[in-house]
Amino acid sequence: MTLKTNPKFNILIIGGGISGFGASIGLARTGHTITVLERSASLQTFGGGLLISSNALRVLEEYGLLGRLKEVSERWENHTVFRHDGVVLDILSNGANGRVFGFEMLNVTRPVYQRVLYEAAVKEGVDVRFGAKVEGIQESERGPSVRLSTGEVLSADLIIGADGIKSPTRAYILNGDIALQPNSTCYQCTIPASLMLSSPLTAPLIKEHGLQSWWGPNTHLICGRTKNGDSYSASFFIHPSPSSPLPSSSPSHTSSSNAVHSGTSDNNRKGDISHILSNIDPYEDRIKAFINLIPEENCKLWNVAQLPDLQTWVSSSGRIVVLGDAAHAMSPHLGQGAAISIEDGGVLSLCLARTSSTLEIKKATKAYETVMKGRAERVKKAAEMSGRWKTLGEGKERERRDEGFRRRLEEEGEKGEWLRASGHLAWVYGWEFRRESERVLEGVFGREVGEKARI
16 A cells, blocks of 8 residues: 555635634644635624533644633633532533543633634634625636635635534535524523622622532523623523513524534623523522623523524535534523534544545545444434423422432542543543544545654
8 A cells, every 4th residue: 555645625615603713723733724704793702601521622632722712711620510409410520521522621711712713723724704704605627716705706625614503504515405403592691700899798709719519490591600700600501491482583592502603692682681590590599699680781682592403414516515503503501502513623623634636536525424423413312302301390300310320429439530521421521532433534545654744
């Protein structure tokens, strides 16, 4: 077997969010010419906190970004899960995450995370074009191309749609789009530290280097302080019920995450605190205290939706693909949407690194789909089930759930450590993108000879 010389492709990425910038870094590091087309005029400045788990951190470490992300993250030690009435259900340990899975989770806000990826992409030579609105995609014998709103046509060897849950690239691949699946309503709120410290009920929450979740009937929250304790971030999810259906809203509010999509005005996303207050009667006093501290202007609405499983992520030519929310938008109840998007970019970079010409791009993109599609769909299903698990009302099922947590808290030693790291999700957190990619690629391209591709 002779050693291949890898070609360098001209690649267009539509969308400059976490998935688009993440993929651009891996692809640029393997020598390709990358242009990111972002329709908004600048980086988004809104978004709540994200936990970057070990499965994504393995990719980001290969990108050389682990140190930088640690610098901009808020340190946390424990994640305490409460029932709505204040009963402790579980205590998760970030130290245990590090010992069991090799990495402690990083707590970072979406705008900061996106900026780190953007700056890394630019450093790798990626051409980022803001204000570049794609109005059409087409293919010819020479390859795919896009038409911008200005009339400019850009040709490429490969087009990657990282253009979100309402992806036009996906609609092109599927020859028509599919309906989104509504999931829940989320109010993303930020409370200044001065207000949190003003109440003896809420002050301990922002002083703690930890995260807090509360699970209640048809509702749940995840909260924690932001970098340096400047504020307290709270995401309040309301799941539909006969007494509290999903509110009607503009489609521009719909997302699988707390990202602002291009063209969405912050003013149009203003949240109604009264809707939160009408859903917190069962909750303990600490929740009622900090909900009443939220400044009206610091409450933003996003309606959470997910995609059904797609028939394919790859066009018939193999030269147009989707990743991130465009491929597998999922509910945020397992905290994995952004993480799986980072995996997408790492896997696609490894797959393209095995090609010898543009004729093999289709083999590479189909290999990427083989590695990632089933995994993303399994995680998406688990996220949906997690949302249901968190929001159980009174009854036998919730009693069984709570009793299971009671027994978990009593475990010590090695098993207790495994439980504190959510070891039952080892198939999520312990997943190694390089190993799984190479297993598939060996069947597609044969055993790799010489030094393995680095990204």
